[in-house]
Amino acid sequence: MRLPYNFVDRNDGNDAPMPTYLVTGNAGFIGFHTARTLLERGVGVVGIDVVNDYYDPALKEARLRELEATAARTGTPYTFYRADLAEREVLETCFAAHRFDAVIHLAAQAGVRYSLENPRAYVRSNIDAFVNVLECCRAADPHPHLVYASTSSVYGANTRLPFSEHQPADHPLQFYAATKRANELMAHAYSHLFGIPTTGVRFFTVYGPWGRPDMALFIFTRKILAGEPIPLFNEGRHTRDFTYVEDIVEGVLRLAAKPAEPDPNWSGDAPDPQSSRAPWRIYNIGASRPVPLIDYVEALEEALGKKAKREYLPLQPGDVPDTYADTSELEAAVGYRPKTSVREGIAKFVAWYLDYYGRE
Template sequence: MKVLVTGAAGFIGMHVSQRFLARGDTVVGLDNLNGYYDPSLKEARLAQLTPHEAFSFARLDVADAPGVAALFEREQFDRVVHLAAQAGVRHSLDAPQDYVDSNVTGTLNILEGCRHQKVTHLVYASTSSVYGASTQMPFSPHEIADHPLAIYAATKRATELMAHSYSHLFGLPTTGLRFFTVYGPWGRPDMALFLFTRKMLAGEPIDVFNHGNHRRDFTFVDDIAEGVVRATDETATPDADWSSDRPDPGTSAAPWRIYNIGNSKPVELNRYIEVLEDCLAVKADKRLLPLQPGDVPETFADVSDLEAAVGYRPSTSVEEGVARFVEWYRGYYDA
């Protein structure tokens, strides 16, 4: 099939595109290669994809409504995986408009393209951050997620609700995936593992928020990519048991689904750093700091729905995943 992967030059987008290409699908990658972090890393990721004859690339911003509409009309996609977004909780405190433009307006343009060109299934990226102030663990898509703590999370929750509207009004099958702390080779430079590795190798102190007592459902990118591809193959359908008297937040009478996609095994940040210290053979100089605004102390995914639907079973331990990241980092940066 022909698949559009938005954010194809991004961390998750590259890995997902590789999965589709490896099994013989045709992939059109979309990305604007913006400067939120080093564009040369995005270009290097693209270079992993462009040798494939079944891959083509469109440099385009999802917020560009005419450009997105023209791409959909020209390419006639079978399915769409929408991963392009302005990411990062802390940056959203300083530049909220970036998040509305990319995440809300951009997703609207993708929904419109899918609607008018009769795409058979849209899978899009949401985030564990939508659970916000909730402390009911593990996080379940069947619980309310209406108390986000940062504008980033609020825009992602908005995309879930927008998708539901399109599923209800136009019968567009949509599946939202709430990602839980993805890490691994080709990762984003603004994320903890990347930052810690760079600073530790340079002999610099690392900022450890919440004194390292965070617990995160760290999920290796290969496990995520496999789950995304499987979810794309499983077209969302209406829930025959859905009741308007007892509305389930994770399903609908429309062809709309929300799933968690995570490791379902939370790890304390201090332990994560210990694993990295072992892999680098470097002791971290920790600068212990309080919890950051917009952050939550713990994430923990209930992935039972995704396991039941598509057989999703993450298998990569933190020890293996961090080692594979370090191996990639040393090779890429000759460190």
């Protein structure tokens, strides 16, 4: 039974078993929102997260409490494993105890700049752990649909905008992006060899409530409230395809309900980077509305009712000047396009931030 992306009525007289999804990284930003939405739609969730200290573990623990409360309120089954996906045995135990309709793999070591400081953390979390997920999906019968997080950063040195999945993505500008591109290629090998349906989703600058403290919106909000200058790299001139987290989740869940299939038109003479003869696909999920960083800051000032002190800095190593998602493949596949405007999304973030932290 596959998840319809709209509300699941568990009292409709249907005797089919409740679908169950594995969500890795469910104490993280996007993983938390994904798991909570599934629980609210009546879909059983099994979550796995190591809950490390890359950023404030208290925020991750608060997300986990919110998931427990959502499960209790909705009466939807929810199981949580506090474990490191790089440890194979724990994941194997999880797969032995549950049958998954889909695996949504969102656990990863995130952060572009941190990958310059600690690349080995990315090998463990983004490579070793991904192999374990692939192996468990391979061993499961039937194979669940594996949907996994990639990133717009894989476009790297590409400058042709908007970024399309049909463009090559073989020139990453930081090690983080290289590990996510490796995930896409590893997934293709398993789809080709073992028939596992895999879908990679390239996220574009995700923001929203319960976000990561190391991301720009969080940093800007904290500094503006404290009266401190905010750092604007590249002199604030670059643009980003800022995408609200609930729009990301909607796209992920619609794709999860549509297992990847072989492309009958794919040709090795002119290989399309977006599809394959194997059951493998790549999709962008972005707002498809690039916004100058200065406009983003102005929307935040408006929501906070306070002006920012600005510190203009040069472009940082590994940063991409501009991002812009072509979402035509997402729209063709599942009839969806992200819709939340930056001003609307930032206002929702600020409301959450002030409720959670107060005006520090």
